[in-house]
Amino acid sequence: MLNVEHVYKTFNPGTINEKRALIDVNLQLEDGDFCTVIGGNGAGKSTIMNAIAGVWPVDSGRITIDGNDVSGLSEYKRAPFLGRVFQAPMMGTAGDMQIDENLALAARRGQKRGLRWGVTAKERDEYREILRKLDLGLEDRLTAKVGLLSGGQRQALTLIMATMKKPRILLLDEHTAALDPKTAAKVLAATDRIVNENKLTTLMVTHNMRDAIAHGNRLIMMSDGDIIFDVRGEEKQRLQVTDLLEKFEAAGGEVSDRMALS
Ligand SMILES: Nc1ncnc2c1ncn2[C@@H]1O[C@H](COP(=O)(O)OP(=O)(O)OP(=O)(O)O)[C@@H](O)[C@H]1O
Numbered sequence: 001m002l003n004v005e006h007v008y009k010t011f012n013p014g015t016i017n018e019k020r021a022l023i024d025v026n027l028q029l030e031d032g033d034f035c036t037v038i039g040g041n042g043a044g045k046s047t048i049m050n051a052i053a054g055v056w057p058v059d060s061g062r063i064t065i066d067g068n069d070v071s072g073l074s075e076y077k078r079a080p081f082l083g084r085v086f087q088a089p090m091m092g093t094a095g096d097m098q099i100d101e102n103l104a105l106a107a108r109r110g111q112k113r114g115l116r117w118g119v120t121a122k123e124r125d126e127y128r129e130i131l132r133k134l135d136l137g138l139e140d141r142l143t144a145k146v147g148l149l150s151g152g153q154r155q156a157l158t159l160i161m162a163t164m165k166k167p168r169i170l171l172l173d174e175h176t177a178a179l180d181p182k183t184a185a186k187v188l189a190a191t192d193r194i195v196n197e198n199k200l201t202t203l204m205v206t207h208n209m210r211d212a213i214a215h216g217n218r219l220i221m222m223s224d225g226d227i228i229f230d231v232r233g234e235e236k237q238r239l240q241v242t243d244l245l246e247k248f249e250a251a252g253g254e255v256s257d258r259m260a261l262s
């Protein structure tokens with residue numbers, strides 16, 4: 001489903017701020033793979049997500065999504081293949097629009113404009129059911145402005161919007177990092193359910209090693225712009241946090257507080 005081949009990216013080349021952020025990265029995700037991504041600060045986790053999404057062109061290498069070479073496509077042209085949720089809850093939703101309007105916008109993604117704009121009663125019923133499953137009390141607030149929601153509520157809504165049209169690849173970049181532990185657990189549970197129900201091919205960055213082990217069928221560790229560890233299936237299930245810390249330190253990585261404390 002996703003093929004990243006020999007991808008390189010250097011920021012600010014030839015200046016004192018030069019940073020080789022991706023160095024010959026190779027990654028293949030099978031259809032339905034749910035892959036967690038861990039690694040220290042600056043390891044290149046967000047950069048690989050941005051490379052896949054086409055935020056800027058990579059320097060060399062090739063990225064294909066479901067057989068389509070997207071390497072030369074703009075972010076806008078790749079958007080139909082992708083669902084994205086970032087760390088910052090303010091991104092991905094329109095704060096001055098209502099919950100139901102945001103959902104309708106996501107549901108109509110990719111459709112021609114000029115379609116009737118109102119939200120139908122039937123759609124509202126569907127949205128209510130989708131929101132009820134989140135267990136965040138949003139089902140009775142369909143006409144509330146999204147800007148009034150808590151960070152966790154907004155992040156859960158973003159997740160729903162990003163997955164409504166079943167993207168070929170779902171990119172989650174620390175999407176629960178800014179939330180309190182209880183809300184983060186709910187958003188993670190919703191993530192698991194939505195990914196599994198729709199068999200979405202997913203990359204999920206987390207700094208929480210326990211979450212990285214507990215979720216998905218595959219785990220990769222990044223360090224200094226490359227993938228240094230890639231496990232799947234039973235081997236992944238057997239992993240312990242101490243195994244990951246050892247791998248990480250063996251690669252010369254410095255275990256940050258938020259990794260160690262999570
Ligand atoms: N747009 C950019 N311009 C310049 N440098 C960048 C840019 N994006 C990332 N970098 C640099 O590339 C390196 C990798 O950054 P990246 O954001 O991928 O790290 P990360 O693994 O996501 O870390 P974190 O856990 O802190 O989010 C860092 O040194 C970062 O400063």
Ligand SMILES: [Mg+2]
Pocket residue numbers: 045046047173
């Ligand atoms: Mg990051």
